[in-house]
Amino acid sequence: MIILWNSAGMTIRLSLVDEQTGGRHDYTWVAERNLARDMLAYLRDRLSENGVSFKDVSGIGVFRGPGSFTGLRIGMTVLNTLASDRGVSIVGAVGEAWASDCLARLARGETDEIVLPEYGRAPRTTKPRK
Numbered sequence: 001m002i003i004l005w006n007s008a009g010m011t012i013r014l015s016l017v018d019e020q021t022g023g024r025h026d027y028t029w030v031a032e033r034n035l036a037r038d039m040l041a042y043l044r045d046r047l048s049e050n051g052v053s054f055k056d057v058s059g060i061g062v063f064r065g066p067g068s069f070t071g072l073r074i075g076m077t078v079l080n081t082l083a084s085d086r087g088v089s090i091v092g093a094v095g096e097a098w099a100s101d102c103l104a105r106l107a108r109g110e111t112d113e114i115v116l117p118e119y120g121r122a123p124r125t126t127k128p129r130k
Contacts, residue, residue, distance in 0.1 A: 001052045002059045002106060004099050007075030008067020016050055019058060025050060036074050057086055061102025064092040066120025073117060080114050094118055
């Protein structure tokens with residue numbers, strides 16, 4: 001099962017692609033401020049709905065941005081960790097065709113090993129107080 005993940009906006013987009021059948025299941029999730037807390041459980045539950053688990057993940061494709069600093073950072077941190085732990089390829093892409101680009105790269109056996117976000121501008125973070 002291949003995970004395609006986009007957490008660049010307020011609505012998270014997840015697709016699970018079965019390499020054997022070519023079947024694809026698309027999901028959306030309004031995570032609000034709970035992405036960091038609930039992301040792994042959300043992924044686990046969607047995989048379970050399809051009769052698979054994290055051990056069945058064979059590749060991961062991630063939308064690199066531009067988008068939300070926090071959403072991209074959390075999503076990529078979790079998925080980079082999952083890819084490393086499971087020993088599977090992870091690739092990132094930008095643009096409207098990001099998902100098909102990721103699937104093509106995974107099919108060719110490519111990996112980025114670590115996907116880094118493309119914010120599109122300098123992140124807007126709160127300046128520390130003295």
